[in-house]
Amino acid sequence: MTNRYFKQILLAEIGEEGQKRLSSASAVIAGCGGLGTVIASSLVRFGVGKVTIVDRDFIELDNLSRQVLFDEEDIRRGLPKAIAAAEKLRRINSEVVVEPVVADLTAENIEQLIKGTDIVLDGTDNFETRFLINDACVKLDIPWIYGGVVATYGMSFAIIPGTTPCLKCFISELPGPGSTPTCDTIGVLGTAVNMVASIEVTEALKILLGKQDALIKKLIYIDVWYGTWSLFELKKDKNKCSVCDDRQFVFLEQKKGTRLASLCGQNAVQISPPATTGISFKDLASRLASSGEVSYNNYMLRFTIEPYEFTVFPNGRTIIKGTTDESMAKTLFSKYIGV
Numbered sequence: 001m002t003n004r005y006f007k008q009i010l011l012a013e014i015g016e017e018g019q020k021r022l023s024s025a026s027a028v029i030a031g032c033g034g035l036g037t038v039i040a041s042s043l044v045r046f047g048v049g050k051v052t053i054v055d056r057d058f059i060e061l062d063n064l065s066r067q068v069l070f071d072e073e074d075i076r077r078g079l080p081k082a083i084a085a086a087e088k089l090r091r092i093n094s095e096v097v098v099e100p101v102v103a104d105l106t107a108e109n110i111e112q113l114i115k116g117t118d119i120v121l122d123g124t125d126n127f128e129t130r131f132l133i134n135d136a137c138v139k140l141d142i143p144w145i146y147g148g149v150v151a152t153y154g155m156s157f158a159i160i161p162g163t164t165p166c167l168k169c170f171i172s173e174l175p176g177p178g179s180t181p182t183c184d185t186i187g188v189l190g191t192a193v194n195m196v197a198s199i200e201v202t203e204a205l206k207i208l209l210g211k212q213d214a215l216i217k218k219l220i221y222i223d224v225w226y227g228t229w230s231l232f233e234l235k236k237d238k239n240k241c242s243v244c245d246d247r248q249f250v251f252l253e254q255k256k257g258t259r260l261a262s263l264c265g266q267n268a269v270q271i272s273p274p275a276t277t278g279i280s281f282k283d284l285a286s287r288l289a290s291s292g293e294v295s296y297n298n299y300m301l302r303f304t305i306e307p308y309e310f311t312v313f314p315n316g317r318t319i320i321k322g323t324t325d326e327s328m329a330k331t332l333f334s335k336y337i338g339v
């Protein structure tokens, strides 16, 4: 029988020994959008033993222009991204353990989700989550691959705690809301996403193969439209870094409690109450039936009361579409879902 990994085993860079290492390795992908779907598809096809996908969102039509694991049927079925991705990935390679986690990556759950994994790959779209990943990876001594893309350009850097600069070493402060362009404000080209995801995965493979010497060790900047490929040396600041030198993990040590976040460019607010043991969608649906239109499956409940649309997840996390006003969202949440 043909070995499915035949052509990568032929590579001097991987070989039989490398393939064995990959099959016993594990990776966590934070976010399963444009970057995350390409990363997940590559890691699973490569035969990385266990791949965990963490994503809070569900699939929408405008995702299909670049999020390679999803299709129109997934939208009709109302599937969360992590679940739809896992279904496809298991069909691609049943030898890989694929674990979908439908959740927002937060200070409360990140350590539990990444503990014991060999690597974390960045498929997120915001710096707050990246700073949280950086805190957790430095604390737990787990390598992670930073990657970001917008418009036609993007960048990536492999961070190995104790060896390379960490994210905080080269981005000293969290950029303010609205201060950086996002894919929702200026757009994004799918081919740029694919390139950055491929760079992230290639750097991750080197780490999983134990070939850290082969890492590029520089910030890689690429623009597919203008043909730019630049490498920037990143050095640790003369000043001590609060994260990797002083081990102050301010994003990880946020106080617990309900958190609200406006979802950039989506006219929506996300409300994350402290995790509950699970909401009964059946009970909630019957309570809401007289107020508006309700439907639910195993993964989410949708409730529409014009002009708002609620998407409620089993742990209580709720996305309210139709407003960017956080206090309004909180009011709506208390009114219809309750805490």
Ligand SMILES: [Zn+2]
Pocket (backbone or CB within 6 Å): 165, 166, 167, 168, 169, 241, 242, 243, 244, 245
């Ligand atoms: Zn640092």
